[in-house]
Amino acid sequence: MPPLQARSLRLAPQDPDSEVDANELAFQQLKVRxxxxxxxxxDLSLLAHVAKDELAREVRGLAKELLSEECPGLEPERRSRMLDDVYDEVFGLGPLEGLMQDDAVSDILVNRPHEVYVERQGRLELANVLFADDQHLLRIIQRIVxxxxxxxxxVSPMVDARLPDGSRINAVIPPLALDGPTLSIRRFGRRPLQVEDLVDSHSLVQDMVDFLAAAVDARVSFLISGGTGAGKTTLLNALxxxxxxxxxxxxxxDSAELQLQHRHVVRLETRPPNNExxxxxxxxxxxxxxxxMRPDRIIIGEIRGGExxxxxQAMNTGHEGSLTTIHANDAHDALFRLELMVAMSGFELPIAVVRQYIATGLSLVVHLARLKGGVRRITQVSEIVGVQNGGYILEDIFGFEQTGVDELGVAQGEFYFTGYRPRCLARLRSxxxxxADEMFDRRRIPVRT
Structure with missing residues (x-):
């Protein structure tokens, strides 16, 4: 084998600035061999009858022999890493194993073999990870699924599934993926975030927590809306x-990712059609x-269609306090998207009836957004007061206004309290x-991160 030299190769002609360390590429190619x-x-026929510890010892011993044959002059440090990586290649997820063990990583995005991004603390960054080639990446994808x-x-070039640890994966391969296999992994922390964590990260302030906690306790039904990665599921779990x-x-x-902080829970997950x-x-x-199933409340991970x-109907017939999430740009948009999804049920209901049904079933809309620099904020907490002249009447209770960015490009702003006293306070009192009445006094709270 030629010596592993540290230099850079220019790859991906569509991006002339994209480079990969040829030393690392050669390392991965050696590992694949x-x-x-x-x-x-x-002897694959015996694998099912061998204990994992014994198999691991055999694999590591055999890997040492093969490595000595392939590259006898490899430095001790790289030799040790190679043996560990070969082990991950056999029993884990290859080059991704280290990222899967990193609690700071929330998303792993593999665009192509030599281009892997991760999200840490709300920001995407290029990872120091690569695959040897398309076949190497495809093999890891096939192992995962x-x-x-x-x-x-x-025949089936796209898959969406959940790993045993709760991580959600999506993979697309050619011919649908034009530049080679792609893989996206949404990871969830080993410890679900608590409301105290959300307050510490300035996603909301304590008075907002107190109000939402009271609303949940009093069985006030509400909708949590926001864009992808805004923190909808995290907030739902915490509440x-x-x-x-x-x-x-x-x-x-659809794909089980809720980590409810409650003991008495029955979890149901949809199933896609089989090959036939x-x-x-x-x-x-x-x-x-x-x-x-005699539920007191029904929690739907995300509303996407006719459900x-x-x-x-459940919220309006005795299952008050049920919660769900929806993708939307703001509180009004969330309600309009909900209308559209009701229409997808196949029942041709008059729009006025649908809007009245929504207004009586839901009391609050909590909207989140991921702002510049990756910070997440609750930007709207609104009460659905009713329907008038064919439209919803929403009253904002709390919100967040972005006022600029700091020297690192991270969004800065203020939480604001509108002074509006929500009607659902009567239900809370009952x-x-x-x-405290002063909780809702009109004011602003600046946030510096």
């Missing part, structure tokens, strides 16, 4: 801590079935929950 020889040398009982190939312990929750999700096109279980089917109508 070792892995292929290792697999050829193992096979572990969760799925397949990906030219379930305030649901009384004696209540039974049923969750319905049968066996699909939709969110609507699960939602309807959940009504027969919106079934959710509203449940024995009293909030």
């Amino acid at each position: 070792l892995h292929e020889r290792l697999v050829d040398s193992l 096979s572990r969760v009982g799925r397949r990906i190939d030219e 379930t801590r305030f649901i009384p312990r004696d209540e039974r929750l049923v969750t319905v999700e 096109g049968g066996g699909e279980v939709t969110p609507r089917s699960l939602l309807r079935n959940s009504l027969r 919106a109508l079934d959710m509203l 449940c024995g929950i009293r909030l």
